[in-house]
Amino acid sequence: MADVTTQIDQQEELNKILSEYDTKTRDLYNDILKLYSEQGLQMSKAAMIGEIKDKVKEAAK
């Protein structure tokens, strides 16, 4: 791995990974990440899985 030290470099590297996926998948991933960061600790495991499943079902329509 390249010597990546700055946030800008990190963002670029991250963008490279994300670019391998379509916009829909990327948005959905970010959405779930945000959900877990904001509410994950308050939610039960089952509730969190339920939320993810709902989001995936919506995206699969």
Next chain:
Amino acid sequence: MIIKRLTTNNFFRFYGRHDFDFAHGKDLNITVIRGENGKGKTTILNAFYWCLYGDVTLPLYIEKIFNELAEHNLTDGESNTAFVEIVIEEKGHEYTLKRQRTFTRRGDAVVMFGDEDFSVFYKDMAGNPVPVLIKDKRHYFDRFIPQNLRGFFFFDGERIDRLAKVDGRAEIRQAILDILGLTTLDKLKEFFDRTKRDFNTEQKQFGSEDQRLLNEGYELLCSRRDKLIDEIDHLKDQQRTANENLAVTERFLETHNSEIVKSQQSLRKSLEMALLSIEKQIIEKQKAKVELVTKKFKNNLAAASYESAFEYLEAKRERGELPSDIKEQFIDDLLTKGECICGRPLSKDSPECLAVMAKKSQAGRNELDDAYHRLTAFIKVQRVEITAFYTTYHNINSELYDLQREKDERERQIKEIRDKLKNSNEEDIARNETLREQLKADIDGYKEAVIRAQIELEAQEKQITQKEAEIRRMEIKGEQAEAVKRRFDIAQQLAELNDKIRAYFIEITRTNLDKRIRNVFDTMKEKEYRYARLTKDFILEITNDLSDTDDNRILSTGEGQIASLAFIGSLVSYAREKLDDTLLSDFSGGDFPIVMDSPFGNLSGGHKANIAREIGNLATQVIVIVSDEQWSSVVEENISPRVGALYRMEDGTDDKQSVGEHTVVKKVK
């Protein structure tokens, strides 16, 4: 997070109420708590543990929490409390955490009254305390510093050198994940895996019989994988507990009154370090041997063929048949030029020209000559390599033999110490040594079980990936079935993306920490030529140069301690920077204090000075608990510029001391 105050009340040795206000200024960020041995150093560390996490570590027992003198002073029917209160400031909010037990005298007996109570208050805008509703009283503080990480922030300085041992690897990796919020991605992996499982189950009802079998196969594999994950977690918990208990028994031997026991334990420690290093070298040599045989031994099998081919070609060469002395290209060049080397013209169809052309048919063909040269050169190289193979092979074997002898000798010495201590006439020494032996065996057992489970888990994961590919290739019919399959595919993509991001962040964090550890270690090291690094396998290593090839060096306790402190300091500073990192909102770090018991234990003067000078740079706030024995003019001189508060622990007055031994605390600075 800043720890503003610690208050103890009738907590073990601490009779009555004692307040410790901790320094947290930019320049004066160190608080020192000093006292003679046996005056409550470990009790202070345990005050943090009990209040924040609800437990204490050996040699304290929670049943003895209520101070002896306070207990003695209770009259019949009267109650008093043992409590610890900690005031912290986190992200601009002040929280007060308090854990307490109430005790009542009933006749001769003093009993605990009611349950242990734990409460948290925060200050509102007007400065009024507001109670926080707490569901889990044991794990409330985990949101600030998770229980499994407390050893990095509230620790025994003398024991911290364990991070620089092979065993520290898992701890280091987990700490990086936890502190930097990367466990979020672990959690997401778990959720995505579960989501895939559920969608797979849904698929069963829509597919053909074959497809249903495929879905069921997948389900079985997932179920086994989840069981293995639970099993590994459980084993690791057991291993962690055994390690903690081992640390206690070793501490007992290291601090024993008998100088013989102390020196035996110290000798064993260095022997075990040396043994670890030898074992590592043996593994490396064995790997080199396997690699040598795998890559080079085939040449030896073909040695006879090389020889006969070489002899054949040599005979040809001696007869002048190979390589040919005239080259086709040479003839062509003469004909193009129209002049022979003797100077005669080579006009078309002239006898001279025909004679030269006739030579061309005898000339050696370029390809044949090239092939000859290549082949002979190749055979020559192989002949050298065959000889080199045996030389290298014998050298490795001889080194392995020497290492094995060294290993046997170290093991023999360790066994001798073990037997001596186990057969000691003093019961507590014999008991602790037997316990130590048992714990060591248990730890080895857990390690092996974890490795076995991890190998199985890896195989299971591979099979799951294969099954997932099969499921994705499945041809399905019907609108509903297609919809369910799309869901499975999306969940699969999310899991894959999450894995890639996780791997990326772990590596970037390791690279960053590696640099920081090297820098921090450089400020504290005694030997100029030593370097610290965090390898790709998350091993904290000390080497003599910065190349990747240098072996991990055998460390003195001091170097191990400094390397571990460098790791903790680097982790803390990196976590602090991550607070402002907006790259991904959940990858936030934190600002953590460090509370250290006995950081100067068995260190040399140089190491003591270096640690004392640099300790204030390790974290925003540092609390050091130190015995008078470990305190010295070197420490004082180097640490003083950063000390904002100094406390002294002393015995209480003699008349009360005879009733119940207790400590009182005095603020010196």
